[in-house]
Amino acid sequence: MENKVKKIVSTMLSAVLCVSLLSGCSGKSSVSSNVDTDLVVKVAHASSEESSTQVVCEAFKEKLEELSDGKITVQIYPNATLGSEAEMVESLQMGTLDAGTFGRHSAIDKKLDVLNLPFLFESDEQVEKVLRGEEGKTIREKLNSIMADNGIVALGWYETGFREITSNKKIESLDDLNGLLIRTPSTDTLIKSFQAWGAAPTAVDLSELYTSLKTGVVDAQENPYQLIYSNKLYEVQKYLCVTNHLTIPNQLVFSEKVWREYTTDQQEMIEKAGKYACDKGGEYNIEKNSTLMDELKNKMTVTYMDESSIQKMKDIAKENVWPDFINDADTEEIVKEIEKVK
Secondary structure, eight states: HHHHHHHHHHHHHHHHHHHHHHHHSSSSSSOOSSTOOOHHHHHHEEEETTHHHHHHHHHHHHHHHHTTTSEEEEEEEEETTOOOOHHHHHHHHHHHHOOEEEOGGGOGGGGGGGGGGGTTTOOOOHHHHHHGGGGGHHHHHHHHHHTTTEEEEEEEEEEOOOOOEESSSSOOSGGGTTTTEEEESOOHHHHOOOHHHHHHOEOGGGGHHHHHHHHTTTEEEEHHHHHHHTTTGTTEEEEEEEOOOOOOOOOEEHHHHHHHSSHHHHHHHHHHHHHHHHHHHHHHHHHHHHHHHHHHTTTTTEOOOOHHHHHHHHHHHHHHHHHHHOHHHHHHHHHHHHHHOO
């Protein structure tokens, strides 16, 4: 009988030891019911260290390490070190990447393409209110809910600025877009818009853009001032045409699979750090975009799309592009609520 009891106790101790070893060897730090557990959060983006996405990541790191008294540390991976933006989305959904910041929300859910409709936003002030202001709270709740349905926790949104066209030929009217081989991200609204405007859009990831322009894979591209400058596109493009045709908001997001492993206290600290970081990113973009035109004028020839062409672009987009993306109750509500914000 005594030997039998000893055998049972020994078996139980072995099981406890195995569980402890498995917990200690897992890819993630073990999570307790308090904030004393050490964690490492990896956050990635595809832009350079001079970009607003880097500013967001550094602000996130600073605030989260401060809030956790150093118990949570953040490692930043810029320049698509951990993959392209499309690959980051997949990694977040699989739980192999903790966090990321980018504008590729349409890769998470096609409904989010409505945020990228041409000429949906009319001013920087409207974008700021929708993405970070009290006026846009219900809009963001709807957007965040769509992301949550796809395994992504949205920590916050921030503006990047309106997008302009750079090229190796002068552009001043809609006719100048005819046949233009222009790079866009793999965002359906942009691809369909430029097709409707007569251009020949080609999807190229941001990490490959500079090389694609330099080698002639594409002849033009479109991005906000900040990305044109931080990615040094002026080195491989002669002209910049101001169109303000569209803005693609950025978001700071977290893997829902990883999120579930954290305590409530840890999640709250990450949420606070995320809001802080997105506010910093938005403010940085506003400040940077307001001064970059003068710097870009010294490096490129700047033109402005004529007013009649801008009106034609708007009309074409609303007639031929918008209906493809406003196609259910969710997208209709999002667009209507954004248009109410002035």
